[in-house]
Amino acid sequence: MPLTSPRLWVVATPLGNPDDLSPRAREILQAADLILAEDTRRAAALCARCGIHGRRFLSFYDHNEAERQEEVLRLLREGRTLALISDAGTPLLADPGYRLVRACRKEGLPVSPVPGPSAPVAALSAAGIAPLPYTFLGFLPRDAAGRENLLAAFAHAPGSLIFFERKDRLKESLILAARILGARDLAVCRELTKTHEEFILGRLDSNGGISPELPIPLLGEITVIIGPPEQVERTPREEVAQLARLELARGGKPREVARRVQSAARGWSGKEIYALLRDAGDSAEQ
Template sequence: MKPIVQTSFAQANQGQHPGGSLYLVATPIGNLEDMTYRAIRTLRECDIIAAEDTRQTRKLLTHFDIPAKQLFSYHEHNKAASGPEIIRYIIEGKNVALVSDAGLPAISDPGSDLVRLAIADGIPVIPIPGANAALSALIASGLPTERFTFIGFLPRERKDVMEQLQGLGAASGTLIFYESPHRVKRTLELLKEALGDRSIALARELTKRYEEFVRGTVSECQQWLEEHPPLGEYCIVVQGASIEDELREQNAWWQELSLEEHVARYEQEGMSRKDAMKRTAGDRGVSKRDVYNALL
């Protein structure tokens, strides 16, 4: 099977592609000056703007004096119907700009689904880069930037959060999370429980007037939030595992054991089978469901 190759967005402008193109346009994450000249020009030139929140996008267009376009609603709850319709417009020759409420589309929003649909139909996908909250928080966090993992929003259920965090416990790269103000305290509690009292940075209201960075251990940042109630959206940047943690993981006693043997070892220590399977899943950084299914 041959790879899908898109050599240049200019092909679409030179008549080499029969239809239009999909432009992924970054929008401000706070300060309106985050907007690039290229993003403004692209929004002016595209035939259709697909937006996560059309009301928010209308405000942006008005601010930059961009003529009213055909605004198309595209979000998590209507993507199944809206996605194919947007693709149809592009195939008919329309250029479509996709924007999210803030930052890069396709990051923690359904834009990635639309990108996959476009690629499947041979439509050129053209990124118009700009502001991004995760990377902005990372570069100002003071934590290592050589290797990092973007996780985004954690699940809502505690057990699902703990499964995901335990799977990240041995990752040596810096970890980046998004969190809302009403959940950030709880998330710090779970981070501390699953990963330990690591160094972190809390980034709030990025590029806005009240932008704020709080740097310290999880415990220190928890204390800060007790004294300064959370406001605004947060990026949580978390130090990765230490070399010692990595070595400990690599030399784990269970590495040579099969799943059944691993579970049996905990059962011999007096654990119930259910708890033994849960502990095994945590050791190996996999979900409990994977262990259960493997041992059925």
Template sequence: MAAMRDNSSKTYILAGQAVEPPRLAPGLHLVATPIGNLRDITIRALETLAAADLIACEDTRVTRRLLDHYGISTPLTPYHEHNAAAARPKLMARLGDGEAIALVSDAGTPLVSDPGFKLVREAREAGHPVLAAPGPSAALTALISSGLPTDRFFFEGFLPAKTGQRKARIAELSAVAATLIFYEGGPRVAQSLQAMADGFGPRQAAVCRELTKMHEEVRRGDLATLAQQYAEGAESRGEFTIVVEPPADDEVLDADAVDDLLRRALRQGSVKDAVSDVAAATGRPRRELYQRALELGGHGDGAAE
């Protein structure tokens, strides 16, 4: 393994003082950044960003604002869903040269609803160290402020944009015996809340807008009421995280409902994919679902994991 880099010329600014970060080991460093309030940055994140040879980020303009705030001059390079295929080999080559590369998203923890997974996978397969510097997360911030159960939760991210696909996905998620967490953009929040109200019924939810920012807002209530509020003009500018309570005990799917989910999934893909999708949606054991899928007419394509 290459030696750690010399960071004698690199600094960050904290409380008005220039601080020299510790030397950084070569490899890929996954760095969580603030979701709004810049003071939520961790000391380790500042050290990593200042000491890295390069920072790969979704939008260089967004990350530059964070770096400027803390006096960090590390070079930036874009890495997002539109350029990832072309950018990844270049990043891998620099890792191969023994450099320390930091990966960040626009806000929060990288790899959550962004393309970082493939870079991490390739880096690990190539034998490069991959280290995570944990920190802010919109999903967890919304969960703990929602007032809904936190002992078991399921992160869905963004629902499909198309009406039919969104309805089908909500139907699958209705059986998940856990608090559900979604991301949504302002223009679609009213529509998505109404779809959730139609699919989940009168469950309690929390709609968290602009978390940790100046105009942070958390609205709580049943899904239908929340959907109506946003349809009638509640502030929809900004980024949203929606948290929905788990189903009541009498809402958990029975065997016939699970069979319906399996049939639908089998029409769309292989047995393996159908089992994976239904297991994620229901929490049922994969082996049980695999056997049932075969009984329903699926063609086996490998043992259940």
């Protein structure tokens, strides 16, 4: 396929080491009429480091993707060659671009990938945690309730879980993950492909802790891998229901009661515990 063929190219860019930009990606970025980038200054700096000169950039990020979409589609209809990049790694994976690619597909406008660096894949390839199957969760939600709901929804998913997290929320999120997911292998991967690349291997324990204790704060971009569920004997429903009744009688806020029940049971998600508490509360009122 000619590199100048009019289309939207979805181009993977380096996570940190500029030498990871593929020759094909470099050629496409040089040939593109316009480069769509989350941060045009970072994109220009990357191109300069890689010897790509004289390019035009258009900012394209989460908060302007919707308003920029029609302009981009118009350029593609006119036969322009556009390249979509993110700040680092493969676009669309936790980065903007999905709505644009979907709109292109609906209109029959050609879209082609230029594969390359991807933080989830890079982390998984070198962490030593079971790679298949795996579920990529993107960035964890900012609020604690959102993080709890997301982790609970995937508590029983087979395989490993991979997500991005900010350094200032990392410890809190891992303690929450330990409480919800139970004992599992853990890898905290930071600064992938960069000078200070580091893989911190440890464990989430069934008591809601992390071992070894993480050095805080951890600097740089962080990718977390939590290993697959370990085979545990699930506490019988009757025992958990009895626990629910006892803990309800002790009192406390619903979340505190649910946490006490879940810490005493094995193999039960937060959603299941809340359902049991609701049933136990309904029974007590009758």
